[in-house]
Amino acid sequence: MKTKIVIKDSERLVADLSKAYRAVAKQTTIPILTGFHLQFTGESLTITGSDTDNTIQITEDDNCSSSQPCAVVVPARIFLDIVRKLPAGEIQLKIGENEISITAGKSTFELKTMKADEYPSFSLDDTGVCVEIQASDLANGLRLEYACSVSAMRPTLQGIHIVSKEKAVTFVATDSHRLGSWTVQLDQELKLPKMILPATAAEEMVKLIEDTTDKVTIHCTENSLRLTCKNVTYASRLISGTYPEISRVIPTIISTTFVANRDELVKVLERVSIVSKEGKANMCRLQVIQSAMPSLLISASQEGMGKVQEEVFVSDLEGDTFEMKFSTKYLLEALRHMKAKEVMFQASGANAPLIIRPTGDETGFALILPVRSA
């Protein structure tokens, strides 16, 4: 006997299917993972999409009524396309043994389905540690994914290291050429285990929470992190292994410091990048000029093409002048991650990494290794 289901608001269903679709396997040898798992219970629908590494589960309350409890796996891309293109409003579903019919007005679709009991189980149990964190704080930490390694040579560097200590959580990412660190102060102590969250999952989680002003819930087990924001749960497998100790790479003796306007630096570097990105190393030269109005010269050149020079006034200059080369891309990404109006540069000699720190309330820093001159 077929199960009859009425969906009240197709637009709400489209919004939730679109979110769950992000975790659906796009290229896989396991056909059932290309589907949505739909679980109907009375007036509640639970949508699951997963590629086994990442799982998104969304519960819709009061948007459907089903004649009996029922579960089915439908082809995700096509099902989403159909619901999106149907006129907004009510949709009727009829679920049979191997097929589902989708009807709205004079439109009727019939799709082959897959068996719900062959879908992997992603039971999100309640073991492990569970804490609450402000969505914007978490998002700032997860945005460090920009600094993660994209190489599979060192798997631990493909993730963000998350460490909590007393009332602080610190996020660290590095690809061994540059590093980003971000610390969030909390009202209460979080007892999270150390973990390495894959950069790809961090990126998706940011999209999920960036418009949220509330707190979200993090739930950790030994090998997974689960984020719950309203009716959406995103679970990601963690990267196993030991994250490198980073404290020894942070210079302790600083030879030059100065402060500059972050917004202006971003605009200047975007222009410098027009020239520098034409070269393989995407490299620019930073040079501090000491005078009554101290400034930072930023320049790049490409043989056969041309060159650029920009000047930015700096303040609070202390210590030696310096002239060093850096990746324009790394400088830009580090500065864009920060929000502060002004940033402090700290240099420690020709071959030591440059430190950039936001001023004000933000507690983070970026570390960028210089490019050695040929």
Add this chain to the structure above:
Amino acid sequence: MKTKIVIKDSERLVADLSKAYRAVAKQTTIPILTGFHLQFTGESLTITGSDTDNTIQITEDDNCSSSQPCAVVVPARIFLDIVRKLPAGEIQLKIGENEISITAGKSTFELKTMKADEYPSFSLDDTGVCVEIQASDLANGLRLEYACSVSAMRPTLQGIHIVSKEKAVTFVATDSHRLGSWTVQLDQELKLPKMILPATAAEEMVKLIEDTTDKVTIHCTENSLRLTCKNVTYASRLISGTYPEISRVIPTIISTTFVANRDELVKVLERVSIVSKEGKANMCRLQVIQSAMPSLLISASQEGMGKVQEEVFVSDLEGDTFEMKFSTKYLLEALRHMKAKEVMFQASGANAPLIIRPTGDETGFALILPVRSA
């Protein structure tokens, strides 16, 4: 001695460079065609971009002042990037023998240039026929490029055939599976020669004129068409050859006619397309149902995936019922090109092409060959 030039409004320059960039050669063995030809005369700047088949020339009056007349070829992509990223406002240029410097505030770029006298001459002379036409009328005709062939096997079908006769201009495009025709009635007689305009140029010209409510000027020679809209001139080489005679492929004996709502049909076909596009032929079945409320059934199915059926009420049904298969894509493209609220379908038996005509003021039609059943 270097020529000094001041550009007053960098945003205006960006807008015009962006338009001219469309014609700049992106992949070419002739390096100078990757540049903009800039010609400064007093307070006037003429920008030229060309890949030799298509040339865009834009004249800016009163946006610059140059110390002396001067012409130079600058690398187009990089020059456009630089001007776009500079702060809005005034820019200073200094043009030397082999380089140009671009300065705004504390930014200075220096680029290698190419010699203006090595740039091909695109003198747009005044021979040939010159006529005025309403921009929207021309755009409707040029939008038929959707029906042009993309195959190089029959070069003449890669263009739109434009024929004027007394006070009418007719545009025709076909890829031999479907055909679109559009006629524009004018106030006066246009004495244009017959010509075949490349589909790619037609598409670009539509972008250039679609926001214009004024008349534009067309200028034809034996092998080129030139369109002038305000301060922009777009010249395209024409396709040589004889366009096929189309009158004999238009059915004269009609066996079924009916009228349907165009908007509704487009939405229905977009949904049908979700299923039909999964197959190689992207094929749907049209079936006319005669009853007190006659309707058109549109359906598609894919083995192993599913099927869809849609129903649209029709009016003014006359003649035989029919059941035929068509490309969903061709039906959609033909209906989207028209603006009329209602369209008339005319069928002439199992293997004859279907005619779709807009009702009301529009004088055009689309012709689509049925897909033969296997």
